Amino acid sequence: MDDHTDQTRKPRADAVRNRERVLEAAKIVFSAGGPEASLEAVAKRAGVGIGTLYRHFPTREDLFEAVYRREVDQLSELAEQLKNAKDPVDALRRWLRSGVEFVATKKGMMAALALAVQSSSELAAFSMDRLTKAIGSLLDRAVVAGEMRGDVSPEDLLRAFFGMCYMHDQPGWQASVLRLLDVFVDGLRMQPKPGMRPAKRTTPIAKRKR
Amino acid sequence: MDDHTDQTRKPRADAVRNRERVLEAAKIVFSAGGPEASLEAVAKRAGVGIGTLYRHFPTREDLFEAVYRREVDQLSELAEQLKNAKDPVDALRRWLRSGVEFVATKKGMMAALALAVQSSSELAAFSMDRLTKAIGSLLDRAVVAGEMRGDVSPEDLLRAFFGMCYMHDQPGWQASVLRLLDVFVDGLRMQPKPGMRPAKRTTPIAKRKR
Amino acid sequence: MDDHTDQTRKPRADAVRNRERVLEAAKIVFSAGGPEASLEAVAKRAGVGIGTLYRHFPTREDLFEAVYRREVDQLSELAEQLKNAKDPVDALRRWLRSGVEFVATKKGMMAALALAVQSSSELAAFSMDRLTKAIGSLLDRAVVAGEMRGDVSPEDLLRAFFGMCYMHDQPGWQASVLRLLDVFVDGLRMQPKPGMRPAKRTTPIAKRKR
Amino acid sequence: MDDHTDQTRKPRADAVRNRERVLEAAKIVFSAGGPEASLEAVAKRAGVGIGTLYRHFPTREDLFEAVYRREVDQLSELAEQLKNAKDPVDALRRWLRSGVEFVATKKGMMAALALAVQSSSELAAFSMDRLTKAIGSLLDRAVVAGEMRGDVSPEDLLRAFFGMCYMHDQPGWQASVLRLLDVFVDGLRMQPKPGMRPAKRTTPIAKRKR
DNA sequence: GATGAATGAGGATTCATTCAT
DNA sequence: AATGAATGAATCCTCATTCAT
Structure with missing residues (x-):
């Protein structure tokens, strides 16, 4: 309605990077700790805040x-x-x-x-x-x-x-x-x-x- | 030592019954919820106090x-x-x-x-x-x-x-x-x-x- | 009212022994674990049931x-x-x-x-x-x-x-x-x-x- | 690393306040109940969630x-x-x-x-x-x-x-x-x-x- | 968008105490 | 009297999730 006329803005560079980092971290953490591993641990390993992780992957399933x-x-x-x-x-x-x-x-x-x-x-x-x-x-x-x-x-x-x-x-x-x-x-x-x-x-x- | 001639007293009837109940409940609860299932849930289903469960099976592994x-x-x-x-x-x-x-x-x-x-x-x-x-x-x-x-x-x-x-x-x-x-x-x-x-x-x- | 006409019957021999054992054990356990130590631990060390301990010393203070x-x-x-x-x-x-x-x-x-x-x-x-x-x-x-x-x-x-x-x-x-x-x-x-x-x-x- | 130029971000106002509150509460609660006092009681008196207490002081010793x-x-x-x-x-x-x-x-x-x-x-x-x-x-x-x-x-x-x-x-x-x-x-x-x-x-x- | 603080529900575990045997 | 099983309250602690900055 305002200035977001198009559905998909070009994603911010750091957003893309963070997403990637989280995925990489998740693979490692899930591998080690199984699928019940703490999401906080994933965020920490990815070097991002837990909030960021949730922004990219609102549910555990999404990340998984x-x-x-x-x-x-x-x-x-x-x-x-x-x-x-x-x-x-x-x-x-x-x-x-x-x-x-x-x-x-x-x-x-x-x-x-x-x-x-x-x-x-x-x-x-x-x-x-x-x-x-x-x-x-x-x-x-x-x-x-x-x-x-x-x-x-x-x-x-x-x-x-x-x-x-x-x-x-x-x-x-x-x-x-x-x-x-x-x-x-x-x-x-x-x-x-x-x-x-x-x-x-x-x-x-x-x-x-x- | 005098009056403890036998190592293993005859186990109390209710103890045996409870042990059995817990095992039965555990089988069901673990079947449904996997091995991480709540022990409290097991106790509840068995109809015994959580303390009783712990007495019989001090660790989750023991019960398992x-x-x-x-x-x-x-x-x-x-x-x-x-x-x-x-x-x-x-x-x-x-x-x-x-x-x-x-x-x-x-x-x-x-x-x-x-x-x-x-x-x-x-x-x-x-x-x-x-x-x-x-x-x-x-x-x-x-x-x-x-x-x-x-x-x-x-x-x-x-x-x-x-x-x-x-x-x-x-x-x-x-x-x-x-x-x-x-x-x-x-x-x-x-x-x-x-x-x-x-x-x-x-x-x-x-x-x-x- | 029945045959307990005198206040203090001669105490049973094992009762005396147990009392002594508990005291000895308590001293050790309290020494090691402080005054908050588990009474169960005391009973175990004394080689008596927890019930026996409670009979002799109804409260923790009593034992202490x-x-x-x-x-x-x-x-x-x-x-x-x-x-x-x-x-x-x-x-x-x-x-x-x-x-x-x-x-x-x-x-x-x-x-x-x-x-x-x-x-x-x-x-x-x-x-x-x-x-x-x-x-x-x-x-x-x-x-x-x-x-x-x-x-x-x-x-x-x-x-x-x-x-x-x-x-x-x-x-x-x-x-x-x-x-x-x-x-x-x-x-x-x-x-x-x-x-x-x-x-x-x-x-x-x-x-x-x- | 680009946007993380300073190691320590300015701490959030409420975080500081909460930390202070917990310390104050802990002093009182420990004073009254000794060093074994319930951490939950500390949190309650501080008016924060138990989780907050743990965030600031991961172990009882830390708080102490x-x-x-x-x-x-x-x-x-x-x-x-x-x-x-x-x-x-x-x-x-x-x-x-x-x-x-x-x-x-x-x-x-x-x-x-x-x-x-x-x-x-x-x-x-x-x-x-x-x-x-x-x-x-x-x-x-x-x-x-x-x-x-x-x-x-x-x-x-x-x-x-x-x-x-x-x-x-x-x-x-x-x-x-x-x-x-x-x-x-x-x-x-x-x-x-x-x-x-x-x-x-x-x-x-x-x-x-x- | 990113961050990390706050929250509290949930589940583990321990023991004091009571009671059946 | 002695025993130890049963009980559950109390507390610990961990996260998933939400939100203020």
Whole structure:
């Protein structure tokens, strides 16, 4: 009504900087202290006042989500790069393995991600969507090529992956997870098995949704 | 010392009852609110004073552990009953499936358990030991029978199982986990696969320990 | 009304023993933790139930007083023994020095005593009375013999003594207090001093009370 | 760093006011209830939220120390003013008497101070240092002038003073302490006494330290 | 916009005291 | 008489959140 005729003014330089600082600090603090960590601690580490933190992220969820998205982004981009690999099964395997490494370098962030997935459905929706698309394209290629059973959705796959990584605190978890992923990918490979119902695609690719 | 001939007096009836009540309440409250839930809430639900709760379980960990053990016990006993099944692979599959159901009825308890496993090493040691033995005997039978690859330890298996179940909040998780377990058990089955290193037992059963 | 025709039955043997135990424990616990120490801790150290403690000493004051009296008793008896010494000034000096040693071996009890003196007037009355009489007889002899100024009451003297001992925690307190007592006794000795009002007895011995 | 040129922003007016209020309230509450008094009570009397109290004084010790220092400061300044008096013995006597009045107006604070001196060594160090210097300069002048014995350190003197004041609750304590101080200062005065070792300075002033 | 002070609800924990066994 | 379980009031302390500057 006054002089704010346009919705989005050019944001002040320090505002942008502060936002960035808070995000960076939040990642570290959440990683160390879990998603219940004190927001005051985040502000302190970011070198801004608590009020500033609240201005940028009015709720804890808001902050959490912002941090979360960055992590998800990186995992998604990983998939993009593998999309063009020759062997689709191998591409999938490599994505999963890279994911393990990713988690290994992020440590505590994993718990935060996992909890986030559980709690905020909006947040879960976004991330699941993003990651689902990423992994889905890898998975589909393998299924279409007849190399993998089709009754496992990208969501399933993500769940399995996150789950296995969840125990990342115990010594030797990384080797363990790599072993487990091997087993899992083996299980996914299309093959005749004596005494087992043929792994027919129960949910046709075309019908899968969201 | 004269009149204290026995170390442990017969515990008072109400004490026993209260202890039981608190445990029951704790299971429910922790299931709903996670492991950070208010102890006051536990006491209230148990219908005892907060002081009584503290008398029986001086620290949150003590209470937690007590609740936890019961859950682990039930899972272990499940394995005992399956030990004598004919088909070892099937027995394992059934234990895993029963486990899913078990988790399904416990809801939030899972998160609590998972967190507990991460933090308290003593607790983790106990439960891992207990469950490892339970699942290990099932696993070994299958490996010895030549039906499963031997490079996956009981610990790995537990990790995978817990991990998959960890995402138990999302809609449809149960079906998803059952699918994933199928895939997983398939991956475990001994079979020749084209282009894959034969799944030789890398760690002989006899050598596996702890 | 029934078979309790006499007021004081012979107390049960274990009751006596327990009472004694509690007193002993209380002395230790109060010494260490001050007069606010937990009664439960006292009971535990005494090896009796908290209920037993309460039966013998219904209030904290009751227990405190009982402990306190024993200490006071010992200090009083010390004075008795010095009553017959030749040199009255020396006798007083020796009582004070012995008192220092007494405090030195009791450590934290001193704080308890001091606090007790401040708070409970009944308790203070008893102990002041007892100690006042003890030290008073020593003091009076010196005054009557014309060796000490008469304007300092036994109460004053006690106050000074307790006060000086109060700082018993600091390193070297004992030597310090002995020095101070020397100075004090010197100040008490009757002597002409230039520029000072002659130390006439302001409160005649006969008139002093309580 | 650009806009944070000065380390310490001008403190907010209300913050200063609140801090002051809390200190004032603490002095009163500690005086009445001793050093264990409820912090909540302090906050209530100060008319601020408990959180505010904690912001200014994160621990009970912090608050205690702040209150404590003010008291010590006043006593020290008292000594400063007496430094230039003609008669050094009289100056000392006057400081001690003023000290009594000071304590008289503070009531229970004394107990708090005394307890504080015992416990926190840092606090004790500061106050002892401050007061020792104050009283030491008075004492030294008298010793140098040959009017007082030199074997009593400022620390001793403080101990005696505090100690005597410690019993400040009993009726008539003030008159009593004044009498005792008289006796004490008399004892300190250099004079030949029959049958006593001459009060030679055992620890030369120059050698005394800390 | 940034800051950090103020607030108070919430939850942990301890003990004095009572009472059932 | 002795015991120790039960109780809850009292207090500590931490944050999330709001607001004055």
